[in-house]
Amino acid sequence: MHIDAFEVLADPMRRRIVETLRSGERAVNDIVERVDIHQSGVSRHLRILSEAGFVQMRPEGTKRVYSLKPERFRELDDWISRYRVLWEARLDRLGAALDRRKRDREPTPPRNEETK
Amino acid sequence: MTNNATAGTSATRKERVTIERTYDASIEDVWEMWTTKDGIESWWGPDGFATTVRAIDLRVGGVLDYTMRATDAAQIEFMKKANMPTAIDNRMTYTEVTPPKRLGFSHYADFIPGVEPYQVNHLVELRTTADGVRVTVTIDRMHDDYWTEMAVKGWTSELEKLAKVLAA
Numbered sequence: 345m346h347i348d349a350f351e352v353l354a355d356p357m358r359r360r361i362v363e364t365l366r367s368g369e370r371a372v373n374d375i376v377e378r379v380d381i382h383q384s385g386v387s388r389h390l391r392i393l394s395e396a397g398f399v400q401m402r403p404e405g406t407k408r409v410y411s412l413k414p415e416r417f418r419e420l421d422d423w424i425s426r427y428r429v430l431w432e433a434r435l436d437r438l439g440a441a442l443d444r445r446k447r448d449r450e451p452t453p454p455r456n457e458e459t460k
Numbered sequence: 461m462t463n464n465a466t467a468g469t470s471a472t473r474k475e476r477v478t479i480e481r482t483y484d485a486s487i488e489d490v491w492e493m494w495t496t497k498d499g500i501e502s503w504w505g506p507d508g509f510a511t512t513v514r515a516i517d518l519r520v521g522g523v524l525d526y527t528m529r530a531t532d533a534a535q536i537e538f539m540k541k542a543n544m545p546t547a548i549d550n551r552m553t554y555t556e557v558t559p560p561k562r563l564g565f566s567h568y569a570d571f572i573p574g575v576e577p578y579q580v581n582h583l584v585e586l587r588t589t590a591d592g593v594r595v596t597v598t599i600d601r602m603h604d605d606y607w608t609e610m611a612v613k614g615w616t617s618e619l620e621k622l623a624k625v626l627a628a
Contacts, residue, residue, distance in 0.1 A: 428477055431597055434505055435481045438493060438595070441503035442485045445493075 352396040357381060358389045362412065365399065369411035477599045484592040491560035494584060500526070508532030517554075524552045524565065552582075561586050 353359060357379065364370060364378045372390065376383045390410055393399040397416040401408050483490060493499035497513040504511040508530060515525040530536045530546040539546045556564030563584040581600040586593055 428479060430506065431477070431479045431599065433507065434503070435479060435595065435597070437503040437505050437507075438490075439481065439483055441493060441499075442483050442489060444502070445489065446485065 352392060352398065355389070355392075357385070358393055361386065361389055361393065362398065365410060365412045369402075369409050371404070371407045371409050373407070375410065476601075478596060479599075480594060480596045482589065482591050482594050487560045487586050487588050487593050490586055490593045490595060491563075494563055495557075495559070500524075504528075508535035514549075519557055520554055522554050522557075524554070526550050555581065556583070 353362070360379045361375060364375050370378075372383065372386060375390070376386045379386065390399060390401070394401060394410075397413060399410050400413050401410050403409070493503065495516075495518050497516055500513050500516075501511050504526070506528075509528045510531045511526055511528050513524065513526045515523065517523055526549075528548045528550060530539050536546050550567070552565040552567045554563070554565050556562055564582065566579050566581045568579055579601075583598045583600075585596045585598075587596070588594075
């Protein structure tokens with residue numbers, strides 16, 4: 345089953361739930377207290393988050409305690425490094441294009457060093 | 461976007477990437493590469509794509525419309541498999557045009573399912589140095605607090621798609 349990570353996290357209430365778990369694991373009733381919707385709503389969002397791999401649950405007595413699964417978040421890629429790679433490649437191409445242009449322009453290009 | 465950022469509570473922050481290169485060329489040539497149809501088409505890329513500029517209106521508020529078409533067989537196959545179109549239309553809006561030194565443009569990322577469109581701002585600065593022309597590209601992402609915070613934590617987004625599609 346594939347759940348789009350963005351769709352899951354785009355929901356404002358689910359974001360709030362994730363926020364509450366950022367400082368550490370919490371029981372469901374604790375989460376309910378911090379986000380002002382009904383327990384049924386919280387449970388539904390937790391189930392969706394859980395299915396998407398963002399949170400995990402462990403029982404503690406009669407309680408259900410949820411925590412974030414950092415691996416899932418890390419899987420989502422790092423924007424900055426992506427952008428850097430993209431632009432490094434792009435600026436390389438700019439350099440190559442400038443070189444080409446310079447070569448094309450030179451009226452009597454110096455002999456290419458193909459004699460090797 | 462110059463809202464009064466309320467100090468303290470609002471965590472509206474930006475992500476920023478800065479990349480610098482020095483080219484052995486004249487500043488006018490480099491400027492032309494960034495600001496003319498022929499110039500842009502000759503290098504914009506990415507690799508495996510051909511860029512066609514459909515319209516360019518080089519002034520603040522003017523737009524650059526271009527299409528990136530996959531030309532590389534492997535790339536085309538990848539895009540098809542990923543259910544992505546092999547030609548992607550892009551639009552950027554110029555935010556600063558100061559020849560031949562500063563070029564600003566913003567790109568609106570609106571293709572991520574379930575995510576509110578967000579803006580990516582670019583500023584290109586050209587400076588003549590002893591070695592040639594120093595090009596500094598600064599990229600800022602404007603996003604909501606949540607994603608910004610996520611990025612700061614080093615998590616961020618599923619940008620397989622971004623890298624492939626955004627390329628702009």
